[in-house]
Structures are given as C-alpha cells and as structure tokens.
Amino acid sequence: MTPATTLVPALLGLLTGLTLIVAIGTQNAFVLRLGIEGRNRVIAPVVAICALSDAALILAGVVGLGAVITAAPVAIVVIRVLGSAFLIGYGLWAARRAIRPGALVVTGARGETGLRVAVTTVLALTWLNPHVYLDTVLFLGGVANQQGSPERWWWAAGAVLGSFVWFAALGFGARLLRPLFARPSSWRVLDVVIAVVMLALGIRLALGH
Template sequence: MTTTLLPALLGLATGLSLIIAIGSQNAFVLRLGIEGHNKVIVPVVLICALSDAVLILAGVLGLGLVVAGAPVAIIVIRVLGSAFLIGYGLVAARRAIRPGTLVVSGAMGATGMRVAVANVLALTWLNPHVYLDTVLFLGAVANQQGMEQRWWWAGGAIAASFIWFSALGFGARLLRPVFARPTSWRVLDAVIAVVMIALGVRLALGH
C-alpha cells in the first residue's frame, strides 16, 4: 500500500503546487466560474485537465527513456528541478509580498462555446511554461520514483489537475466574496511559496 499510495500522494501534492499558481489559464477558468457561465465550464475544465494528463504522460514516457539510457541524467534533472522549484517558490513569495493585479487574458466577456474552447486551448497549448512545468519537470520528478511507482506518481499529478480545475470552475462562484479581497490572493501565493521551496529542497537532497 505504501509503495503505491505514497508516490500517488506526492504526485498529487506536487501537481497541485504547480497548477494552483495564478496564471492566464487559471484566471480564465476562475473568471468563467465567477461569472456563472455554466454551459462552457464543463468542456473548459475537461480541456484543461485532459491536456495536463497528456502532457504529464508524455513527460513520463519521454524522460523515462532518457533516464534509463543515461543514469547521470538523474543528477542533472535533480539539480535543474530543485532550482526550478525554489525559483518558482521565490516568485510566488514575491507576489505574496508585492501583489499585482490579477490580469485575465483573452476575450473574457465572451460566453460562446467556440470562443471559450478556443481561448482555453490557446492559453493551454500556446504557453511555453506548460511544457517546462508539465512535460519536463513533472515527468522528471515522476521518473525519480522508480519504474512502477512513477505511474502512481503520475496518476496523482493527473488527479491533481482534475481536482483543481473542477474545484476552480465549479466552485469559483462560491469563492467570489473571498477572492474579491486582495489579501486572499496573497495568502494563496504565500502557501504556494512554502510548498514549492520545501519540495525544491527535498528534491535537491535526493529525498
């Protein structure tokens, strides 16, 4: 149980730590949810979560071959991954200390299905950071878990995407009074900063 549950929980925690950072994609889903565009929420949430699933699996499969063929690559991945996590955490900490305005990209006033789908596809697949975060980083960390455990870890990370985007899309309207206050975003970024830096240190130490 431990050899399967623990990697899955670690994947879930790491996946949540990455995707809850407020960016253009999350802001798009959040705005749709707050405004109550119920007809487009389901396809938008599915696109976001399924896209993450495809990218995570691609990362696990692709980097698994690299690691198997060059064991020294695991050291490079660990150094780069820990540096990325700590840097990501520091950026979140900076946002918590000096919060900016939540900017929503795209035609947010549009409620049509085609427009919403086109926007979320663009925000997901035309964002270069999604390939760094999901394919490279999550794939690299998954492949440090072992040949069998990496799939449980990846499953946890994929579950994180489904949980987060579902909660964001369907629960955003309930959170409107809370996130109307800038302090709420600062608290969220502070939590992200602590988790990301802690994971980065853990990765650097090889745990």
C-alpha cells in the same frame, strides 16, 4: 505490491502537481472568470480541456517526450513567440473590457463568454504556453521518472488527479463568488487583474524568460 508503494508515490505526485498549478496563471485566471459566470455549458468543457491537457502532458513526460523537446529547442522558441503574442493580445482585450465594460460583449444575454470562444481561448492558453511544456512535461515527467517503475505511474496518476481536482474546484467553486460580482465594479477589478496577469506573462515570454 504494498499500499505504501502505490499510495505514497500517488500522494507525492498529487501534492507536487498542485504546487505547480495552484499559483495564479493564465489558465487559472481564465477559468476563474468563466466559473464566476456560472454556466455549466461553458465551464464543464473548459475544465475538462485543462485537466485532460495536463494529463496528456504529464504522461508524455513520463514516456520520455521531454527528451524530444530538449533536443528541439526551436519548437519552444516558436511556441514562445506565438504564446506571447496571444497573451499580450488577450491582456489588452481584458484591459479594454475593464475600461469599457459594455464594449466587448460576447455571445450571451449578459455578456457571458460563448462556448466556442471559451474553448478556443483555453486551448490557446494551454498549448501556446511554453511554460506548460517546461513545467509539466520536463519537470513533472522528470520527477515521475525518478520514482522507478511502477511507482512512477502511481506518481503521475497522483499529479493528474491533482489537476482534475484543482480545475474542477476552481471552475465550479467560483460560482460562490457570484454575489460579490453582482456589482459591475467587481467585474472591472477582475478584468484588471486578468489583464495584468496576461500582459505580464506575455511580456515575460516575449523577453525569453
């Protein structure tokens, strides 16, 4: 096996994976807010959950779980209903937080998100989003399986690496924005953006898009 048969598929997987996860979405918006809060006790497990979840879904796609999902569309419908309800509820929560910054203080001396809330929320944002299954299991898994064997595993490894790199950079790099968010108005703007993202995606899911 030459380096080209391992490095090229891995690099293609890395780039393809990044193109899917870098765009603003529910996970990214939530991780960004936690990263700005700057507490490793919270952000480290959240980053790990996001990256490991992506890894599990990508590998599931490689081993053929996509065919199971395609054969059972009712599962996607159930996930879509639950996911849209959660996203709309979280979006309204973020909107209320933007309107009344002191109204929704979660555990922490400065209103920071507590560990239990953060973990529960990121698990819901990850596993109740049907687009995660469509993009990660079906799309990435399908593209990986087009590479042949064993190249498909190197491709999948690249996609998994991209997920780890992105969420680590987003979560731990967001603290660089903390000087900007020393002003309460900046937090309100961020919460408005998060509310718009969550509500838009939640309504889109509810409409079946």
